[in-house]
Each structure stands twice: as C-alpha cells, then as structure tokens.
Amino acid sequence: MRISVPATSANLGPGFDSLGLAISLYNQVVIRPSKFHSVSLRGEGSNNPMLKDNNMFIAIFNDFYFNLAKKKRNFRFEFTNEVPLSRGLGSSSAVIVSAIASAYAIEGVKLEKEKLLNLALAYENHPDNITPAVMGGFNVASVQDNEVKSIRKELPRFLKAVVVIPNRPISTQLARKALPFKYSKEDTIFNIAHSSLLTAAFMTENWEMLKTASKDIVHQKYRMKQMPELFDVQKTALNNGALMSTLSGSGSTLFSLCYKEDSQRIESSLKKRFPHFRVLTRNFDNSGVRIED
Ligand SMILES: Nc1ncnc2c1ncn2[C@@H]1O[C@H](COP(=O)(O)OP(=O)(O)OP(=O)(O)O)[C@@H](O)[C@H]1O
Numbered sequence: 354m355r356i357s358v359p360a361t362s363a364n365l366g367p368g369f370d371s372l373g374l375a376i377s378l379y380n381q382v383v384i385r386p387s388k389f390h391s392v393s394l395r396g397e398g399s400n401n402p403m404l405k406d407n408n409m410f411i412a413i414f415n416d417f418y419f420n421l422a423k424k425k426r427n428f429r430f431e432f433t434n435e436v437p438l439s440r441g442l443g444s445s446s447a448v449i450v451s452a453i454a455s456a457y458a459i460e461g462v463k464l465e466k467e468k469l470l471n472l473a474l475a476y477e478n479h480p481d482n483i484t485p486a487v488m489g490g491f492n493v494a495s496v497q498d499n500e501v502k503s504i505r506k507e508l509p510r511f512l513k514a515v516v517v518i519p520n521r522p523i524s525t526q527l528a529r530k531a532l533p534f535k536y537s538k539e540d541t542i543f544n545i546a547h548s549s550l551l552t553a554a555f556m557t558e559n560w561e562m563l564k565t566a567s568k569d570i571v572h573q574k575y576r577m578k579q580m581p582e583l584f585d586v587q588k589t590a591l592n593n594g595a596l597m598s599t600l601s602g603s604g605s606t607l608f609s610l611c612y613k614e615d616s617q618r619i620e621s622s623l624k625k626r627f628p629h630f631r632v633l634t635r636n637f638d639n640s641g642v643r644i645e646d
C-alpha cells in the first residue's frame with residue numbers, strides 16, 4: 354500500500370490559522386506487513402537518526418492501527434520524503450494525515466476525508482495545514498466544537514508555486530511564541546478585511562487582487578525578523594512578477610504564487626540573489642492525501 358500527502362502553505366498572509374493550499378511536493382510511504390518492524394528513509398530527514406528511532410508517523414500509525422485491529426502487527430515502512438522538516442511547508446501535517454490514513458487503509462476500514470481531518474485536528478490544533486493536506490487545493494477552514502468546517506477551491510494549472518526554502522529551520526512552536534499577546538482593534542480589522550478579500554479573490558479567480566489582498570500585519574513581520582533576508586526574498590519575488598509572496602506557515606519558507614509564464618523569471622532571480630537557499634517551482638495539488646493498493 355502506498356500513501357502520499359502533499360506539502361502545504363498555510364496562512365497565505367492574512368489568513369492566520371485559517372487559509373492554506375496544497376503544493377505538488379509529496380511525502381510518500383509504502384507499507385507492507387512483515388515479520389519484523391523495519392524502516393527505510395529516503396529524501397528529506399534521511400540524515401536525521403531521530404526519524405528512524407522515534408518517528409512521529411510510526412507512533413501515530415501504531416496507535417490507530419491498534420485501536421482498529423485490536424492487536425499489534427509488524428510492518429515494513431518505506432518513506433520517501435520531499436517535504437522539508439520545520440520549513441513551514443506542513444511537514445508535521447503531512448506526517449499526521451498520512452499516518453492516520455495509512456492505519457485505516459491497511460486495516461481495510463473506510464475513512465471519509467472529513468473524518469480524517471477531524472482525527473488529524475487532535476494532533477495539530479489549527480486547521481490551515483491539515484485541511485489542504487487532506488483535501489488538496491485552496492482551503493478556508495475554521496474549527497468549531499472540535500470539528501473542522503472548510504470550503505475548498507481547485508487551483509488552475511496556469512498558476513505556479515515558487516518556494517524559497519532557507520537553509521535554517523524555524524520551529525512552529527517557537528514562531529508562535531514570537532507573536533504579540535494582544536492585537537489592537539485596527540490591526541485586527543486590517544487582517545479580517547484582507548483575509549476576506551483574499552478568500553474572495555481565490556474563489557472568484559481574481560488573481561490580480563492577490564497582491565493587495567495578501568497583506569498581513571499580525572504575524573509575518575514578527576517571525577521574519579528572525580531571518581531578515583526573508584524580507585528581501587519577498588521583495589524580489591514581488592518585483593519579478595509574483596502575484597503574492599507570503600511567509601509559508603510559520604516559516605522559514607517564503608511562498609510565492611505566480612502565472613506560469615512568470616515563474617521562470619521569478620525562480621532564476623531568486624536563485625541568483627539567494628544562492629544559499631533552495632528555490633523550487635511546483636504546480637498546485639488538487640487531490641490531497643492519496644492511497645493506492
Ligand atoms: N517526514 C517526517 N517523519 C517524521 N516526523 C516528521 C517528518 N517531518 C516532520 N516531522 C516532525 O514534525 C516536526 C516539524 O513540525 P513543525 O510544525 O515545526 O514544522 P512544519 O510542519 O514543517 O511547519 P509548518 O507547520 O509551519 O508548515 C519535526 O521536528 C518532526 O518531529
């Protein structure tokens with residue numbers, strides 16, 4: 354059985370803890386029943402011994418598998434990871450979503466995507482990464498009574514994601530602590546207005562509106578101060594034709610959305626100016642988590 358989950362970019366500027374989209378960069382795991390427990394790792398995280406010995410995926414998978422099957426069983430897990438760890442591209446959501454989906458799939462128990470989302474919420478209490486990881490596309494999400502309420506929109510092929518992945522991580526936990534404890538009425542109104550406009554722009558495919566609508570004053574500046582080059586990355590992407598450029602999740606990746614015909618220019622100007630950072634251009638993913646026999 355093969356399970357794949359896309360990377361995600363959350364917040365999208367003003368939509369803190371609510372907006373997110375899926376990018377065609379995948380973590381994949383192949384699972385087979387086996388006489389002994391074993392793990393192989395390729396790609397992102399493969400040089401991190403912690404991921405072999407104390408893997409969040411395996412802990413979550415085992416809990417769900419035991420609850421469903423009422424017995425323990427050994428498996429071989431083959432991970433091929435494209436989602437970089439702690440770079441704001443939803444690596445933890447990818448792990449949570451794929452571990453839960455895998456346990457159900459291997460035990461042959463049907464799991465609706467809505468239920469998967471609510472189960473994942475117990476591990477990540479904001480829905481902006483887990484929702485696109487499960488559903489694909491652009492998603493608006495909020496949580497009520499421990500349930501995710503979300504609306505999704507597919508993203509067209511003529512749009513591309515250009516991501517700049519710094520050589521240093523930012524942990525989500527610490528990046529959340531960097532935020533102010535309280536916000537003024539003016540700042541709150543600014544973000545609500547921009548988040549609403551951004552959502553409307555995605556829903557009505559008004560791509561030209563994204564540049565104005567993606568402005569945020571509640572979280573990016575506080576977090577980007579930890580890696581000041583990110584302000585320059587954002588400016589470079591916007592000056593070269595990006596429709597929007599925002600801190601991806603809690604960072605450190607900077608996400609830009611652009612027309613396909615502008616993506617090459619944006620990518621090469623970013624690569625030239627930031628040779629020590631990784632720059633990738635990808636399509637958007639409209640499928641979310643996928644399970645194949
Ligand atoms: N492929 C993986 N296998 C096992 N554990 C992983 C894997 N990828 C990430 N993790 C776990 O998730 C942690 C990273 O979570 P964190 O929320 O800090 O970053 P992120 O999810 O990449 O960023 P963001 O939520 O801002 O998009 C890692 O320290 C590790 O514990």
Ligand SMILES: N[C@@H](CCO)C(=O)O
Nearest residue numbers: 363370481525602603
């Ligand atoms: N909305 C979350 C995304 C990171 O997981 C944050 O910005 O902290």
